[in-house]
Amino acid sequence: MTRAEATDVKQAVVTCRKATTEDVDMLYTLIEGYAKQGIMLPRSRAALERQIDTFIVAEVDGEVVGCGSLFKLGSDLLEIRSLGMTDGYRGLGIGNKIVEALIEEAKEQGIHKVMALTYADNFFKRNGFEVVDKEIFPEKVWTDCVNCPKQHACDEIAVLKRI
Numbered sequence: 001m002t003r004a005e006a007t008d009v010k011q012a013v014v015t016c017r018k019a020t021t022e023d024v025d026m027l028y029t030l031i032e033g034y035a036k037q038g039i040m041l042p043r044s045r046a047a048l049e050r051q052i053d054t055f056i057v058a059e060v061d062g063e064v065v066g067c068g069s070l071f072k073l074g075s076d077l078l079e080i081r082s083l084g085m086t087d088g089y090r091g092l093g094i095g096n097k098i099v100e101a102l103i104e105e106a107k108e109q110g111i112h113k114v115m116a117l118t119y120a121d122n123f124f125k126r127n128g129f130e131v132v133d134k135e136i137f138p139e140k141v142w143t144d145c146v147n148c149p150k151q152h153a154c155d156e157i158a159v160l161k162r163i
Contacts, residue, residue: 016101019055068098080116117156129159
């Protein structure tokens with residue numbers, strides 16, 4: 001991406017909306033790219049179709065350039081997962097907009113704690129999260145961590161936001 005193209009992207013209007021089944025292929029491709037790098041758990045197309053109502057996508061000029069989802073871990077806890085951007089759109093504030101949309105969704109659901117496991121703790125800190133001990137989330141451990149290849153050597157950082 002050239003400097004001029006990056007400037008155009010920074011000035012572009014970013015809109016966030018709930019994902020639809022038409023977004024599944026794009027979500028799969030985006031998430032699979034992160035999963036191959038070992039920084040996001042993979043999601044099958046079938047799982048994405050089942051969980052599509054949990055996803056928010058970000059668009060620039062009608063093109064999906066990012067996504068994130070909320071997963072209910074308990075009656076008072078949601079997890080942000082599958083948060084990512086397509087190449088060329090990272091570092092432009094789009095992730096912030098997706099997190100804002102997910103936090104609004106959490107508020108609408110009446111849930112006041114949102115967590116994430118991440119390698120980008122500074123990003124989440126800038127969005128009002130605090131670093132916490134992973135062990136305070138047994139809901140996460142029993143939902144996903146038991147099936148994760150990094151289960152016994154997890155290097156992700158847990159973050160939490162109370163809203």
